[in-house]
Amino acid sequence: MTAVSALWQAALVLGGGTLLALVYKGFDRKLAARMQGRIGPPIRQPFLDLGKLLVKETVVPRTAVRWVFNLMPFLALVAAGTVLLYLPVGPFAPVLSGYGDVIVVLYLLALPAIAMALGGFASGSPYGVVGAQRELVMLMSYEFPLAVVVVALAWRVAELGAGPAFSLATLAGNPLWAQVGPLGVLGLALLLVALLVVTPAELSKIPFDIPEAETEIAGGLVVEYSGVNLALFYLADAIKTVAMAALVVALFIPYGIAGPLGIGGIGGQILDVAFFFLKVFAVIFAAVTTVRVAFARLKVDQIARGFWIPLTAVALAGLLLLVLDKAVVG
């Protein structure tokens, strides 16, 4: 792949991913509203929101550390945007396949949360600081079960000898469901459950939206953000939602539809990409939209305990079952 070809692909993935992220956000809001018995905003509402934020004043509070406050929305957008380039898109390997693996993806997914926390601290607002502290506590809580899920899958793929085990191309190219016995399938199901619970936390969505908690701390770490700075965080959040869902798809449901239907060539690739978009949306609907409608916000201590003890236990049980399955099945 030449540098020019890679740049075109990167531009396509970034541009398409950003548009898709905003469209998914529109669907998410519409469907959530319908489930709550409301009409809801139009699907294009996220685009209108961005346009509105562009004409709003971008206020920097007088108590803020100005350069950190202004820099963090950029850092969040850069991290969320670049993570898309390390993820496979349907039948296509990641644009940066060979230049970053799933460990890089985990770090880049954590970076927007850290940027938002730093922005909250830098705002000098008590609400912002409380929100930032909550964001860091949550980050410390969900990272361990997330790491267990990824390590468990990579270990099992490494046992297959299919290539670099932490490469997302390898992980997506070797779905484990058909490679393991009944114990392994149960283990994979537990790991999938753990990852689906981590997903809304990684995205700070209800019931894990304590860093923002509008009704409690008035927006928390973004309380002082406005105008185009808030628009950048908004974009980063939308892109990160798609990236997280694409990670779930790549790790657990990387299957295409063109092969079973016997469709080859470009038509098959287009069908597989469309099916990938559908799977990403299904993950967002299941792990974000439905969950945020069905649950109320948890407290920070409940989240810390929930992720460190029961969810870590679920993830470790999944890993243990994969190990036992390997011992039994071989």
Add this chain to the structure above:
Amino acid sequence: MRLVTGQGYWSPLVWLALAAGVAFFGWLFWRLGRRTYKAGTDQDAPFLSGEAAPERAHVGGQHLYWGFLQGLRPTLEALRVFHSGFLGDYVTWTVVVVAVALLVVMLT
């Protein structure tokens, strides 16, 4: 420059190059926004639900781990029992843990 571990890889320079590209487009987007406001007025005072801002509205760093400690208090209290403050106890724990780890490594 690419770090290859055998099971994965990472190229910081490639990431930095693309990060610069994304940041550039982010900057173009940022330039579209309205960046003016009335500095020095109530507009740039921190939001405190309409309350008058105290002289030092500061949330201390010691509160950072509150939720963490509160949520895991029983577990942390159980761990605290092991912290006797005696050096001999810590050395004993180190020896025992290393011995168990070595045993596990030898058996596997």
